Amino acid sequence: MTLLLAGLVAAICAYQAASFGEVAFFRPENLSNVAQRVGILGIYAIGAGITIICGGIDLSIGSIIGFVGVVMAMTVGAFGMNPWLVALGCVILCAGLGFWHGFLIGRFNLQPFVVTLCTLLLLRGLARGLSGGISQKLDGFSTLGNGSFLHVPIPFWILIAIALIVGFFMNFTIYGRYLYAIGRNAEAARYSGVRVNRVRTGAYVTCAVLSGIAGVVSISYTGEVQPASAGLMFEMWAIAAAVLGGCSLRGGEGSVLGIIIGAALIKVMYNGINLIGISTEWEWAVIGVVILGGVVADAAYRRRAAGKAKE
Amino acid sequence: MKAITKRFPGVVALDRVDLELYEGEILGLIGENGAGKSTLMRILGGDYPPDGGTISISGEPVRIRDVRHAISLGISVIYQELNLAGNLDIASNIFLGREPRRGPFGIVDRRRLYSRAKELADRVGISSPPTTLVQELSPGEQQLVEVAKALSMDARILVLDEPTSSLSLAEVRKLFEVMRSLQKQNVSMIYISHRLAEVQEICDRVVVLRDGLRAGALERAGGPGLDREEMVRMMVGREISRFFPGHGERGESEILLSVRRFRPSGGKADISFDLHAGEVLGVAGLVGSGRTELVRSLFGIEPPEHGEITVMGKTSHVRGASDAIRLGMGFVPEDRQRLGVILEMAVAENISLPSIGTYRPPFLDRKRELRDAARMVEALDIKTPSLAQQVQFLSGGNQQKVALGKWLALDPRILILDEPTRGIDVGSKSEIYKLVRKLADRGVGVIMVSSELEEIIGLADRVLVMHEGRCAGILDSDQISEQNIMLLATGAGGPTT
Numbered sequence: 001m002t003l004l005l006a007g008l009v010a011a012i013c014a015y016q017a018a019s020f021g022e023v024a025f026f027r028p029e030n031l032s033n034v035a036q037r038v039g040i041l042g043i044y045a046i047g048a049g050i051t052i053i054c055g056g057i058d059l060s061i062g063s064i065i066g067f068v069g070v071v072m073a074m075t076v077g078a079f080g081m082n083p084w085l086v087a088l089g090c091v092i093l094c095a096g097l098g099f100w101h102g103f104l105i106g107r108f109n110l111q112p113f114v115v116t117l118c119t120l121l122l123l124r125g126l127a128r129g130l131s132g133g134i135s136q137k138l139d140g141f142s143t144l145g146n147g148s149f150l151h152v153p154i155p156f157w158i159l160i161a162i163a164l165i166v167g168f169f170m171n172f173t174i175y176g177r178y179l180y181a182i183g184r185n186a187e188a189a190r191y192s193g194v195r196v197n198r199v200r201t202g203a204y205v206t207c208a209v210l211s212g213i214a215g216v217v218s219i220s221y222t223g224e225v226q227p228a229s230a231g232l233m234f235e236m237w238a239i240a241a242a243v244l245g246g247c248s249l250r251g252g253e254g255s256v257l258g259i260i261i262g263a264a265l266i267k268v269m270y271n272g273i274n275l276i277g278i279s280t281e282w283e284w285a286v287i288g289v290v291i292l293g294g295v296v297a298d299a300a301y302r303r304r305a306a307g308k309a310k311e
Numbered sequence: 312m313k314a315i316t317k318r319f320p321g322v323v324a325l326d327r328v329d330l331e332l333y334e335g336e337i338l339g340l341i342g343e344n345g346a347g348k349s350t351l352m353r354i355l356g357g358d359y360p361p362d363g364g365t366i367s368i369s370g371e372p373v374r375i376r377d378v379r380h381a382i383s384l385g386i387s388v389i390y391q392e393l394n395l396a397g398n399l400d401i402a403s404n405i406f407l408g409r410e411p412r413r414g415p416f417g418i419v420d421r422r423r424l425y426s427r428a429k430e431l432a433d434r435v436g437i438s439s440p441p442t443t444l445v446q447e448l449s450p451g452e453q454q455l456v457e458v459a460k461a462l463s464m465d466a467r468i469l470v471l472d473e474p475t476s477s478l479s480l481a482e483v484r485k486l487f488e489v490m491r492s493l494q495k496q497n498v499s500m501i502y503i504s505h506r507l508a509e510v511q512e513i514c515d516r517v518v519v520l521r522d523g524l525r526a527g528a529l530e531r532a533g534g535p536g537l538d539r540e541e542m543v544r545m546m547v548g549r550e551i552s553r554f555f556p557g558h559g560e561r562g563e564s565e566i567l568l569s570v571r572r573f574r575p576s577g578g579k580a581d582i583s584f585d586l587h588a589g590e591v592l593g594v595a596g597l598v599g600s601g602r603t604e605l606v607r608s609l610f611g612i613e614p615p616e617h618g619e620i621t622v623m624g625k626t627s628h629v630r631g632a633s634d635a636i637r638l639g640m641g642f643v644p645e646d647r648q649r650l651g652v653i654l655e656m657a658v659a660e661n662i663s664l665p666s667i668g669t670y671r672p673p674f675l676d677r678k679r680e681l682r683d684a685a686r687m688v689e690a691l692d693i694k695t696p697s698l699a700q701q702v703q704f705l706s707g708g709n710q711q712k713v714a715l716g717k718w719l720a721l722d723p724r725i726l727i728l729d730e731p732t733r734g735i736d737v738g739s740k741s742e743i744y745k746l747v748r749k750l751a752d753r754g755v756g757v758i759m760v761s762s763e764l765e766e767i768i769g770l771a772d773r774v775l776v777m778h779e780g781r782c783a784g785i786l787d788s789d790q791i792s793e794q795n796i797m798l799l800a801t802g803a804g805g806p807t808t
Contacts (some may be wrong), residue, residue: 079603172675174667175673176675177660180656181653181656181660181664184654184656185653187650188652189653190612190632191612191642191651192632192664192665193631193632193633193665194632195633225649230649252655
């Protein structure tokens with residue numbers, strides 16, 4: 001996958017060098033722009049990745065981002081509340097939502113797909129209902145999304161911080177190991193004494209919290225939120241990034257670094273399509289084909305690796 | 312059927328077995344697990360061809376090619392696991408794939424479908440209308456749907472493999488009534504069962520298989536009749552091989568686990584027993600007698616209905632496997648590949664899964680993990696190219712050693728083994744027996760569930776025998792014999808010394 005990313009960047013550069021005689025991709029403002037977007041996508045893609053690794057899925061990401069945006073804009077804009085406090089409140093609310101998902105999935109043995117699909121619908125409806133469907137503005141809270149530190153956009157720093165924390169959990173604590181075990185075979189993990197429901201709930205809490213953080217960064221970045229479209233389809237981009245980054249929807253596979261590379265791939269592709277001059281209407285078609293190609297190549301590679309391990 | 316022989320890689324499942332079935336007869340076919348009953352019936356039903364011998368129907372020799380051919384010859388086999396589509400109704404199940412059709416497009420003739428289904432349902436005594444979904448029927452009625460399906464194919468020979476194992480008493484009565492009325496219509500039946508009382512009641516004649524051989528036959532009308540003790544004697548009656556490491560010397564040792572008025576999840580009766588340090592307690596019983604349910608509840612996988620267990624003097628409620636582990640218990644489940652190990656994970660990761668939480672939580676101590684895993688691989692002689700090898704690429708015996716090793720790494724006081732040698736080769740079997748004995752000698756209390764009587768007798772110091780969800784009795788070392796275990800397990804009577 002890293003190879004694919006490098007290849008993609010190289011292809012974009014080569015094309016540009018050939019046709020325009022200069023490489024727009026490496027212009028500082030372009031790089032910073034890409035990093036900013038990779039940062040936001042990366043944050044919630046890690047969330048999605050964790051639920052996928054433990055054998056589940058979370059479809060509510062996009063709606064959480066939209067909902068958080070609406071709540072932030074409305075409370076801060078209309079009542080003049082402190083945006084940082086509201087942001088904190090939103091993230092805590094998201095944690096509660098994650099607990100709720102984990103509870104329903106563990107206690108009632110519901111399918112994660114269905115549970116989070118309902119949240120997707122519920123929160124989108126709430127966002128539109130509460131705002132009356134009218135676009136909401138949030139002024140004076142743009143640093144988080146648009147500022148930069150040491151010439152690197154703040155969203156990217158946030159991504160790095162989150163990746164380090166989550167990566168540490170996944171690799172250096174027993175919970176990471178439990179998560180992979182549950183993703184591979186939840187019943188066998190239970191027979192080995194793993195508290196499956198608790199660990200799995202942790203994954204959904206993490207995903208919801210990261211979505212909430214992404215929502216805060218997102219509204220700060222745009223400064224305005226369209227209740228009907230903010231965050232729409234974001235869960236699909238998150239899943240695509242996770243899968244591109246090596247997560248298997250069968251569970252038990254994937255890594256934080258892989259997910260970030262997957263997120264980078266998607267945003268670089270977007271950027272490349274723009275730079276090359278393909279009209280934006282074609283974006284999805286191009287990305288769809290590239291993702292499919294990447295996944296097929298990955299499957300073929302694994303098949304060969306598995307064949308070798310057998311010998 | 313004459314001189315039927317069937318070999319599988321490594322074993323002779325059937326060795327020149329003769330079986331004769333007369334018109335309008337109900338023939339009982341009995342034998343221990345693995346005696347060859349099911350193999351014989353699968354050959355008759357066309358599931359696989361025999362390696363030798365001939366089958367004749369009404370005096371005509373036939374070669375049964377496949378299931379379809381067997382059906383066209385009037386042979387229908389109803390297996391223990393019913394072959395019904397629960398989401399379809401009775402009529403559709405009876406005629407599945409053979410629905411009456413009409414018109415040029417082969418549209419299903421629903422009127423004929425339901426009227427013919429009604430006829431058949433009446434014949435076997437199904438009271439529900441043919442439009443009822445099969446999943447809404449009781450197990451007994453589902454069984455009758457299978458019988459109706461067989462009749463719809465004009466079966467003259469009907470094989471029923473353990474038909475009563477999931478039926479209530481009333482449903483068994485109903486099935487027997489149906490069988491008797493079919494008998495009057497000259498249908499011949501082969502009835503396979505472990506429940507000797509039922510065999511005694513319904514069958515005209517009984518053929519006993521043992522280790523792939525015909526051990527003998529009994530007739531209602533001649534000799535001792537259908538005597539249960541005689542049946543048991545014919546089913547067992549073989550030498551136990553010197554394959555086992557022998558028994559322990561159990562003096563007055565400490566009680567590790569004491570189970571009182573304990574009712575496993577879904578169980579029918581309370582069970583009480585003690586487990587001493589250094590003993591192997593065998594748990595015997597027929598398939599479906601509640602052995603697995605008992606140990607699963609003990610380990611907290613399914614919480615028990617009620618009852619308490621006392622581990623080393625402390626009464627505890629085990630609400631999950633993690634509680635049981637904290638009390639010093641380990642559990643190697645029956646289904647190794649699905650529950651015992653995680654196939655796609657490394658040997659080391661599998662071995663350490665129950666113990667990583669005890670190292671240095673919440674951190675993962677990889678060094679200690681690898682050290683522990685290496686220790687287990689060596690102690691159990693697990694054949695693997697590396698600790699990082701995925702368990703799925705190991706042989707069955709080595710997979711089972713991994714499933715054992717993950718508990719031994721924790722130094723358990725109580726180890727529960729459910730069918731620890733199922734499906735593994737003879738060499739690994741004997742290694743596991745030695746290991747179990749060694750553990751017991753070190754003071755571990757072992758509970759071993761097994762369907763192989765040989766293994767129970769060869770290894771266990773005491774045997775708890777289950778029968779239909781109840782503890783039928785606990786045999787002390789001087790009472791352990793195949794005959795006594797089978798008497799208790801089949802509900803035929805108490806032990807004789």
